[in-house]
Amino acid sequence: MTPKRGEVGKAHVAMGFSRATRDELARIMPERRCCQLAELAGLAYMDGTLTSHGYDVVAGQAAAARKVYLLFKQLYQPRMEVKVRHRARFGKQPVYIVGIGQQRKLERITKSLAGVERRYTLERWGKACCRKAFLRGVYLGRGSVTEPSKNYHLEIITNTFSQAALVQGCIETFGLSCGVVQRKNRVTLYFKDAGQIGQFLGLLGAHTSVLRLESVRVMKEMRNQANRLVNCETANMDKTLEASLRQVENIRLIQEKMGLESLPPDLQEISQLRLEYPYASLKELGELLDVSLSKSGVNHRLRKLEAIADELREVDGH
Ligand SMILES: [Zn+2]
Known part of the structure; x- marks a missing residue:
């Protein structure tokens, strides 16, 4: 599953949308320390735990594990251990564990991560740069997005309602609103609208993915528009055909009841x-007329024929 280093960029177009998005986000390293901490806090908020031997962040994706590792290194240079555990029970996909063992920095690290979490829990949202980074961390750990050509769907799977509420609150600070649904013992946040998915991915910094999403959206839109045009033309054609069939019917009736030769010459000709x-x-x-006539002139004559036919029908009715 993990792309080899250096292959990520050129593989972007060919690989699945969800993975390409994750890889794009994994390559972003925030410049500011505040944002680096916020992103790490986003990853740790979902999958970090204090253990008897230190602090572990468990990641289901290699890209997320790499990000955790790089952020820890950038911020604190701690002694770290990365383990890969193959989950026999959950199929082939391995789990990555980034562990900070007992060391002097440990308390400082866990305190600053908890600090971000506490501020956000109290809805002290602070700077937008950090909020975006936090959401990027959350998404890297728990997010996925469906191939836009199939369906517009982005989701983030959280463990509890309080986790979901915090992430949702953070998303709402950007004027976006996501849905919430409980599935088994997980609470999932989701977007179903292409525009909102694009905005959300844009916030996280996945600009290539946003472009890719937009181009799929435009293609779909154009296809729908083409279908609408075809339907519209068919409808018009039906109407024209219906009208001419009625005209033929009128003329046949006149022919039958009084003969076309009894009509004035201009109506005879058009009949x-x-x-x-x-x-x-x-x-x-x-x-086609000997002395050509405008569309409305033709229409006028056909209406006269219709009036005559209607009179004949009335007489017939009595
Ligand atoms: Zn920041």
């Missing part, structure tokens, strides 16, 4: 043409 060319448009009929 004969309509019978001869039942599928011609009004414009085409006008051009």
